[in-house]
Amino acid sequence: MAFTKELRTELVSLLGEDWVKDDPVTLYTYRCDGLTLYTAPPMGVVFPGNRNELVEVVKKLHSRKIPFVPRGAGTGLSGGAVPREQSVIIEMARFKEIHDIDWLNRTITVGPGVINLRISEKVQPDGYHYVPDPSSQKACTIGGNVAENSGGPHTLKYGVTVNHVLGLEMVLPDGEVVELGGKTFPIAGPDMLALVIGSEGTFGIVTKITCRLTPNPEKAITLLGVFDSVHKACEGVSAIVRRGIIPAAMEMIDKVTIYAVEQALKPGFPTDAEAVLIVEVDGLEEGLEEEARASEELLSEAGAKEVKRARDDEERARIWRARKEAFGAIGQISPSYYVQDGVIPRSSLPEVLDKIAQVGRKFSLTVANVFHAGDGNLHPLILYRYDIPEEVENAHLAGEEILSICVEYGGSLSGEHGIGLEKASWMDSLYSSEDLENMIRVREFFNPGELLNPGKIFPQPGRCAEVKHPAAVPEGMEKPRMVAAKSGIAV
Numbered sequence: 001m002a003f004t005k006e007l008r009t010e011l012v013s014l015l016g017e018d019w020v021k022d023d024p025v026t027l028y029t030y031r032c033d034g035l036t037l038y039t040a041p042p043m044g045v046v047f048p049g050n051r052n053e054l055v056e057v058v059k060k061l062h063s064r065k066i067p068f069v070p071r072g073a074g075t076g077l078s079g080g081a082v083p084r085e086q087s088v089i090i091e092m093a094r095f096k097e098i099h100d101i102d103w104l105n106r107t108i109t110v111g112p113g114v115i116n117l118r119i120s121e122k123v124q125p126d127g128y129h130y131v132p133d134p135s136s137q138k139a140c141t142i143g144g145n146v147a148e149n150s151g152g153p154h155t156l157k158y159g160v161t162v163n164h165v166l167g168l169e170m171v172l173p174d175g176e177v178v179e180l181g182g183k184t185f186p187i188a189g190p191d192m193l194a195l196v197i198g199s200e201g202t203f204g205i206v207t208k209i210t211c212r213l214t215p216n217p218e219k220a221i222t223l224l225g226v227f228d229s230v231h232k233a234c235e236g237v238s239a240i241v242r243r244g245i246i247p248a249a250m251e252m253i254d255k256v257t258i259y260a261v262e263q264a265l266k267p268g269f270p271t272d273a274e275a276v277l278i279v280e281v282d283g284l285e286e287g288l289e290e291e292a293r294a295s296e297e298l299l300s301e302a303g304a305k306e307v308k309r310a311r312d313d314e315e316r317a318r319i320w321r322a323r324k325e326a327f328g329a330i331g332q333i334s335p336s337y338y339v340q341d342g343v344i345p346r347s348s349l350p351e352v353l354d355k356i357a358q359v360g361r362k363f364s365l366t367v368a369n370v371f372h373a374g375d376g377n378l379h380p381l382i383l384y385r386y387d388i389p390e391e392v393e394n395a396h397l398a399g400e401e402i403l404s405i406c407v408e409y410g411g412s413l414s415g416e417h418g419i420g421l422e423k424a425s426w427m428d429s430l431y432s433s434e435d436l437e438n439m440i441r442v443r444e445f446f447n448p449g450e451l452l453n454p455g456k457i458f459p460q461p462g463r464c465a466e467v468k469h470p471a472a473v474p475e476g477m478e479k480p481r482m483v484a485a486k487s488g489i490a491v
C-alpha cells in the first residue's frame with residue numbers, strides 16, 4: 001500500500017515533491033537494511049530537511065496512527081530500519097549540518113545524517129578525532145550509531161558510542177522536542193541520555209548530537225600476528241589481556257576472510273595462514289615500545305608463526321583498510337552472506353570459535369570470521385547462495401545456533417549491531433518475561449502505542465520475524481544475480 005492521496009498531498013506541500021517517494025523502485029530500495037534476509041516494503045519514504053519539517057511529519061503520522069521508522073544510511077545489520085508494519089520511513093540523511101565545534105569543551109555538535117568518518121576528517125587537522133569507528137564508518141551515520149550504540153575496532157580501549165556522546169536533541173513520537181545531556185559531564189539524576197543511546201530508534205528521532213572529541217594519540221604501533229590456527233590466535237588475545245595490556249584494538253581475521261581481502265585489496269596478508277591477529281597499541285610515545293615488544297613476545301608464546309610490524313603509516317593504513325572493508329571483500333566470493341553478531345567472555349574465545357566451525361560443518365556452509373577479538377565480539381559471516389532455499393534456511397538456522405552458543409557461554413545476543421527485527425523473538429532466551437515487561441514499560445514511557453519503529457527489540461507474541469528472501473523485484477528492475485564464486489573456497 002502506498003500513501004493515500006490525501007496524505008501524499010499534505011506531505012508534498014510540507015516537504016516538496018522531491019522529498020516524498022512511494023514509487024516501486026524506492027519502496028524496493030528501502031525494503032531492507034544491511035541485513036537482506038528480512039524485507040518488507042514501506043508505505044513510502046519521506047526526507048525531511050530540518051527539525052521543523054520532521055516535527056510536522058511526525059505529528060501528521062502520529063495523528064493518523066501510521067507507524068514510522070527513522071533511517072540513516074541503512075547499513076544496520078539487525079533489520080532495525082526495516083518497516084515491521086506498513087510504515088513510513090523517515091530518512092534522516094539530509095540532517096548533515098555541522099552545527100558547532102567547541103574547542104574549549106572539546107565537542108562537536110552535528111546533525112544525525114553526518115557520516116561517522118566525516119567527524120574525524122573535520123577535526124583531524126587540529127589533532128583530534130571521534131573515537132567510535134565502526135568498520136562501516138565511511139557510510140554509516142552518527143544518528144544510526146547513537147541508535148545502535150555502535151562500537152568499532154578502536155573502542156576496546158576507549159569505549160563505545162555511549163562513552164563519546166554528551167548530548168542529544170530528539171523528537172518524541174508525538175512531535176515534542178526534548179534535549180538530553182549537554183556539552184559536559186556529569187548529568188544530574190538518572191542518566192536518560194545513556195538510556196536513549198542504544199534504544200535502536202524506538203524512543204525518539206535524534207536530530208542533533210554533541211560528540212566528545214579526543215586528542216590523537218602521540219604514536220600508534222600496529223602488529224600483525226600470523227597463526228596456523230584460529231584457536232592459537234584466540235590464545236594470543238587472552239595472553240595479552242592477562243598481562244594487563246589493553247591495546248587500542250585487537251582484531252581477528254580468519255583464512256576465508258584473508259583470502260577475500262587479498263583478492264579485493266591486496267594488503268599483503270599471508271594466504272597460507274589460518275588466522276591473523278591485528279594488535280594496535282597507542283598512546284604516549286614513552287613506554288609504548290615496551291608495550292609493543294611485550295605484545296610481540298606474548299603472541300609468539302601463544303604460537304604465532306611470525307609477528308610483523310607495520311613499518312610506516314602507509315602499511316598501517318593498508319592493514320586497517322583490509323580489516324574495515326573485510327565484509328565488502330567477502331561479497332566478492334559470496335554475494336549473499338549473513339553477518340552474525342554475538343558477544344562472549346573473552347576467555348571463551350578459543351572454545352566458541354571451535355564450536356562455530358562445527359556449526360558451519362553441520363549445515364554444510366562456509367563460515368568466515370572477522371571480529372573485534374579484544375571485546376569478545378564475534379562476527380561469523382555465514383556464506384550462502386540466495387537462490388537455493390535450503391541454504392537460505394540453513395544460514396538462518398546456523399545463525400540461531402551460533403547465538404545460542406554465545407548465550408550458553410555467558411555472552412549475549414548482540415555485541416554492537418543491535419537486536420532490531422532479527423533477534424527480537426530470541427530475547428526470551430536471555431531475559432525472563434518479567435525483565436522484558438519492565439523494559440517494554442520503559443519504551444512505553446517514550447513511545448506509547450509503539451508508533452515509532454514498531455516490532456523491534458522485543459518478542460511479539462505469536463509474531464516471529466519471518467525470513468523473506470529474496471523480495472519481489474519491481475517490474476522493470478533487474479533481479480540480483482548470483483555471481484559464481486571463483487575462489488575455490490566452497491560457498
Ligand SMILES: Cc1cc2nc3c(=O)[nH]c(=O)nc-3n(C[C@H](O)[C@H](O)[C@H](O)COP(=O)(O)OP(=O)(O)OC[C@H]3O[C@@H](n4cnc5c(N)ncnc54)[C@H](O)[C@@H]3O)c2cc1C
Pocket residue numbers: 033034069070071072073074075076077079080081092112133134135136139140141142143144145146147148149150151152153200201202204205206207327328416417453
Ligand atoms: C560492512 C559493515 C560493517 C559494520 N561494522 C560495524 C562495526 O564495526 N561496529 C558497529 O557497531 N556496527 C557495524 N556495522 C553496523 C552498522 O553500520 C551500524 O549499526 C550503524 O550504526 C548503522 O548506522 P546507519 O546510519 O546505517 O543506520 P540505519 O541502518 O539506517 O539504522 C539503524 C537503526 O538506527 C535507527 N536510526 C537511524 N537514524 C536515527 C535517528 N536519527 N534517530 C533515531 N534512530 C535512528 C534506525 O531506526 C535503526 O533502528 C557494520 C555494518 C556494515 C554493513
